[in-house]
Amino acid sequence: MAAIGRFQKGDEIFHAKVVDGEVFRLYGDVFGSPSFDKKPMKLKGVRTLTPVAPTKIIAVGLNYADHAAESNLPVPTEPVLFGKWTSAICGPNDDVEIPRNSKKTDWEVELGVVIGKEAKYVSEADALDYVAGYCVINDVSEREWQLEHGTQWDKGKGFDTFGPIGPWLVTKDEIADPQQLSMWLEVDGHRYQNGSTKTMVFGVAELVSYLSKVMSLQPGDVISTGTPPGVGMGVKPAPVYLKVGQTMRLGIQGLGEQQQRTVDAK
Numbered sequence: 001m002a003a004i005g006r007f008q009k010g011d012e013i014f015h016a017k018v019v020d021g022e023v024f025r026l027y028g029d030v031f032g033s034p035s036f037d038k039k040p041m042k043l044k045g046v047r048t049l050t051p052v053a054p055t056k057i058i059a060v061g062l063n064y065a066d067h068a069a070e071s072n073l074p075v076p077t078e079p080v081l082f083g084k085w086t087s088a089i090c091g092p093n094d095d096v097e098i099p100r101n102s103k104k105t106d107w108e109v110e111l112g113v114v115i116g117k118e119a120k121y122v123s124e125a126d127a128l129d130y131v132a133g134y135c136v137i138n139d140v141s142e143r144e145w146q147l148e149h150g151t152q153w154d155k156g157k158g159f160d161t162f163g164p165i166g167p168w169l170v171t172k173d174e175i176a177d178p179q180q181l182s183m184w185l186e187v188d189g190h191r192y193q194n195g196s197t198k199t200m201v202f203g204v205a206e207l208v209s210y211l212s213k214v215m216s217l218q219p220g221d222v223i224s225t226g227t228p229p230g231v232g233m234g235v236k237p238a239p240v241y242l243k244v245g246q247t248m249r250l251g252i253q254g255l256g257e258q259q260q261r262t263v264d265a266k
Contacts, residue, residue, distance in 0.1 A: 056083065057083065071231075084163045097160055117130055130217065134178060136252045166258065194228075
């Protein structure tokens with residue numbers, strides 16, 4: 001189909017198709033057979049939201065062998081799963097809050113997989129039939145709360161604004177192979193991450209199938225599939241973490257770009 005965005009103008013929230021920078025309003029179910037205006041909208045006063053509003057975000061840890069190595073952790077034999085709370089979700093260009101007293105807030109560019117129809121006990125061979133499309137995610141992480149306050153990663157992954165998603169849901173027909181996408185992330189113009197989905201340990205189809213065996217996946221749910229090397233925690237000789245007043249830019253081939261400014265937590 002195309003790149004689909006979700007927008008807000010005043011109190012109204014709506015989906016639209018994005019073609020060559022022009023926006024055509026969508027009518028109907030974004031996961032069904034929607035129709036579109038024939039004339040583009042004017043974007044003055046319009047804010048870009050997350051392309052979907054998921055009931056849950058399931059994230060996958062250490063899903064790139066080279067990222068596991070920089071983290072000094074073994075490559076997992078089964079997917080490492082954790083959740084990101086829906087209160088962490090924010091738009092692709094919204095500010096990211098540095099939590100109070102945080103000294104170890106980090107970045108992670110990730111491929112997001114958006115579910116298009118209910119998936120339960122699906123085979124790996126059929127798994128991509130349940131995918132609506134793909135998006136960019138920044139899995140912002142506070143490493144002290146993730147790794148130094150017990151064994152539950154969720155605590156360090158779920159702060160408010162730690163889940164920028166978008167800008168677009170790019171439908172799967174536009175992406176020939178989700179395992180051949182380049183991805184990158186910069187902080188203040190310095191490129192820290194420069195990877196590819198081809199180095200995933202568990203690919204998209206395998207993850208959808210695996211997850212559907214332990215939970216039902218609903219339309220709009222998002223799987224955040226892990227990050228390549230180059231996170232701040234892995235910088236040598238000493239880790240580098242985010243500070244207030246910095247700018248993150250990140251993108252994935254064919255899926256668009258995000259940009260966030262870091263601010264003090266409210």
